[in-house]
Amino acid sequence: xxxxxxxxxxxxxxxxxxxxxxxxxxxxxxxxxxxxxxxxxxxxxxxxxxxxxxxxxxxxxxxxxxxxxxxxxxxxxxxxxxxxxxxxxxxxxxxxxxxxxxxxxxxxxxxxxxx
Amino acid sequence: xxxxxxxxxxxxxxxxxxxxxxxxxxxxxxxxxxxxxxxxxxxxxxxxxxxxxxxxxxxxxxxxxxxxxxxxxxxxxxxxxxxxxxxxxxxxxxxxxxxxxxxxxxxxx
Numbered sequence: 001x002x003x004x005x006x007x008x009x010x011x012x013x014x015x016x017x018x019x020x021x022x023x024x025x026x027x028x029x030x031x032x033x034x035x036x037x038x039x040x041x042x043x044x045x046x047x048x049x050x051x052x053x054x055x056x057x058x059x060x061x062x063x064x065x066x067x068x069x070x071x072x073x074x075x076x077x078x079x080x081x082x083x084x085x086x087x088x089x090x091x092x093x094x095x096x097x098x099x100x101x102x103x104x105x106x107x108x109x110x111x112x113x114x115x
Numbered sequence: 116x117x118x119x120x121x122x123x124x125x126x127x128x129x130x131x132x133x134x135x136x137x138x139x140x141x142x143x144x145x146x147x148x149x150x151x152x153x154x155x156x157x158x159x160x161x162x163x164x165x166x167x168x169x170x171x172x173x174x175x176x177x178x179x180x181x182x183x184x185x186x187x188x189x190x191x192x193x194x195x196x197x198x199x200x201x202x203x204x205x206x207x208x209x210x211x212x213x214x215x216x217x218x219x220x221x222x223x224x
Contacts, residue, residue, distance in 0.1 A: 004157070042119070043158075043202070043214040056211065090157070097210045103148060104212065106157040 002026055004107035006091050012113045013081065021076040021110045023091030030096045032074040033104065034066060037088040049074065050096065081114045088112070117141045117213035121203050126221045127193055135188045135218045137203035145210065149177050149188045150202040152217065158202055162188065190220070198222045 004025045013019050025032065034046040048056035049068040063085075065077040074091055088111050092104040118140040127133040139147070146165040150158040164170055164179035164186060176189040190197055200217040207213070 040123075040216060042216045043204075043212075045211060045213075048211070101146075101163045102210065103160040103163060105160070106150075108155075108157045 004091060004093055004105050006089075006107035006110050008110060009108065010111045010113075012115065013078070014115050015081060015083070017081075018077070018079040020078065021089055021091075021112075023074040023076075023107055025072055025074075025091075025093035025105070025107075027093055027105060029093035029105070030071055031094045032068060032071070033092040033094075034074065034076055035090040035092065037090055037109070043090065047076075078112075081112075083114050086112055086114045117205050117207065119203055119205055119213060119215035121201075121215040121218045123216070124219045124221070126223060129193055129195060129222055129224050131193050133190045133193060133220060135190070135201050135203075135220070137186045137188070137215055139184045139186075139203075139205050139215075141184070141205055141207065141213075143208040144181060144205065145208050146206040147177075147179055147186050148204040148206065148212065149175075149186075150204060152200045152202060154199075161201075193222045195222050195224070 007022045031050045033048050035043045037043050045058050046060045047066045052068050063080050067075040088109045090109045091107040094104045121137045149161040151161050152158040162177035169178045174191045179186045200219050202217045203215040204212045
């Protein structure tokens with residue numbers, strides 16, 4: 001595997017379900033991110049982790065719970081979601097801030113539908 | 116915070132040139148990025164500008180004017196595979212990216 005991978009690619013869940021999204025990066029990066037992408041809206045930054053420590057929680061509801069066990073893996077635990085949470089959830093990774101251009105590399109996303 | 120504006124849609128003919136404008140109002144600036152996103156796929160990095168001027172990469176060029184809060188992405192010799200959404204993103208001094216809503220470019224034969 002190369003780059004940033006995400007599983008599952010598609011997920012349908014009811015409002016009372018609990019599920020988890022998984023992201024893995026094979027680029028040796030130190031920072032990982034969760035974004036939400038809704039139709040016709042800008043990507044919204046949800047969470048940032050640097051060296052496994054959460055450095056940003058962009059006012060995300062507590063029904064979204066991130067977990068970063070190491071610099072290569074990132075999870076997003078979901079519970080009691082609402083239909084308006086249906087969106088594409090993108091994971092990204094990058095080097096630390098002192099590494100040049102430091103562009104973010106994105107995974108293909110998980111298309112989430114909440115019924 | 117950041118306020119980033121770009122056109123919603125643009126259409127152009129194969130072989131032509133298209134310019135996608137992006138304007139931004141920011142509380143801090145540490146670089147501007149352009150990403151390409153094909154439908155159902157991950158955004159992929161295209162270009163980065165942190166100083167004023169033009170950066171050229173093959174058929175794609177990106178321009179930045181920090182004093183005007185303005186950037187554009189220029190796509191030359193358009194190909195059908197260039198049909199995609201193009202995202203403008205501004206990085207702040209905390210290294211966080213804020214994105215525009217994206218410009219969907221449709222290339223017609």
